Amino acid sequence: MSYPHRHLLAIEGLYPPAIQHLLDLAENYVSLNRTGKTQRDLLRGRTLINLFFEDSTRTRTSFELAGKRLGADVINMSVASSSVNKGETLLDTAATLNAMHCDLLVVRHGQSGAANLLAQKVGACVINAGDGAHEHPTQALLDALTIRRHKGKLQGLQIAICGDVAHSRVARSNIHLLSAMGARVRVVGPPTLIPGPITRLGVEVSYDMREGLAGADIVMMLRLQRERMSSGLIPSAREYFRFWGLDHEKLAFAKPDALVMHPGPMNRGVEIDSAVADDPVRSLIAEQVEMGVAVRMAVLDTLARNGARHD
Ligand code: ASP
Numbered sequence: 327m328s329y330p331h332r333h334l335l336a337i338e339g340l341y342p343p344a345i346q347h348l349l350d351l352a353e354n355y356v357s358l359n360r361t362g363k364t365q366r367d368l369l370r371g372r373t374l375i376n377l378f379f380e381d382s383t384r385t386r387t388s389f390e391l392a393g394k395r396l397g398a399d400v401i402n403m404s405v406a407s408s409s410v411n412k413g414e415t416l417l418d419t420a421a422t423l424n425a426m427h428c429d430l431l432v433v434r435h436g437q438s439g440a441a442n443l444l445a446q447k448v449g450a451c452v453i454n455a456g457d458g459a460h461e462h463p464t465q466a467l468l469d470a471l472t473i474r475r476h477k478g479k480l481q482g483l484q485i486a487i488c489g490d491v492a493h494s495r496v497a498r499s500n501i502h503l504l505s506a507m508g509a510r511v512r513v514v515g516p517p518t519l520i521p522g523p524i525t526r527l528g529v530e531v532s533y534d535m536r537e538g539l540a541g542a543d544i545v546m547m548l549r550l551q552r553e554r555m556s557s558g559l560i561p562s563a564r565e566y567f568r569f570w571g572l573d574h575e576k577l578a579f580a581k582p583d584a585l586v587m588h589p590g591p592m593n594r595g596v597e598i599d600s601a602v603a604d605d606p607v608r609s610l611i612a613e614q615v616e617m618g619v620a621v622r623m624a625v626l627d628t629l630a631r632n633g634a635r636h637d
Contacts, residue, residue, distance in 0.1 A: 337506070352617070372397075417443075431452045437458050451632065458495065472610050488570065489547055550593055567595060
């Protein structure tokens with residue numbers, strides 16, 4: 327079995343064939359989605375619960391659409407309307423979900439490890455849709471699919487991941503995936519937003535955009551996550567943009583055919599200039615969203631085949 331797991335909790339620890347399997351299957355779903363056809367038999371009668379303890383627009387909608395396109399019954403539970411606000415613990419929530427015999431559970435939570443904990447307690451297949459600053463595996467998969475479609479490969483590419491690496495689960499998942507698939511990753515940003523131990527993941531570090539973007543095939547910008555910062559990590563937003571914000575002038579430090587990505591939501595004028603974000607030739611940002619649906623269909627399909635346990 328090329329993806330031998332019941333859950334998708336992190337990219338770290340996945341072997342390249344498992345990643346390859348999900349990307350190849352997602353590629354089929356891109357074609358299917360473009361024809362407007364659906365495959366509603368695949369998850370017919372299965373229940374998918376989207377359990378979001380943190381805000382999300384694109385990820386939640388993307389999982390909802392992916393589930394519906396495969397025929398699942400999709401239920402969205404957001405924390406504002408759930409009993410977690412009434413003091414229920416994560417484990418109580420797990421027991422409730424178990425009693426409902428949900429098959430696929432997509433969870434986003436502010437604490438690293440939350441998806442892992444739930445996976446130990448529920449019979450459903452669990453998909454981590456972002457846990458604290460830890461991982462966001464489907465984002466890395468959709469990023470990889472987007473890159474592969476444009477560059478024809480991942481192996482040997484130079485990828486610059488820029489900005490608020492410290493608070494970014496997107497950065498962590500991408501570092502694991504891209505390194506596993508043979509790309510070279512450099513993280514670029516101010517020292518206050520690049521954690522020292524990141525070099526243990528085998529990445530290069532640069533504190534300068536000119537140096538950091540040199541030779542890059544892909545420039546991946548990260549959102550400045552002010553909601554996760556204590557204070558004093560950055561000067562003003564305007565200063566941040568001056569040194570770290572991607573505009574066409576800084577993009578020129580990368581390869582002439584370098585492409586730009588951002589996981590969204592974007593702070594325009596802070597980490598990225600609108601002229602770059604909306605550049606139809608250089609920006610892949612809209613396409614990343616399209617790839618997100620296909621990747622999530624591939625993940626749901628694969629996990630549903632591997633099976634939920636209702637014991
Ligand atoms: N949407 C991504 C996440 O949930 C990136 C971000 O919020 O900046 O991690």
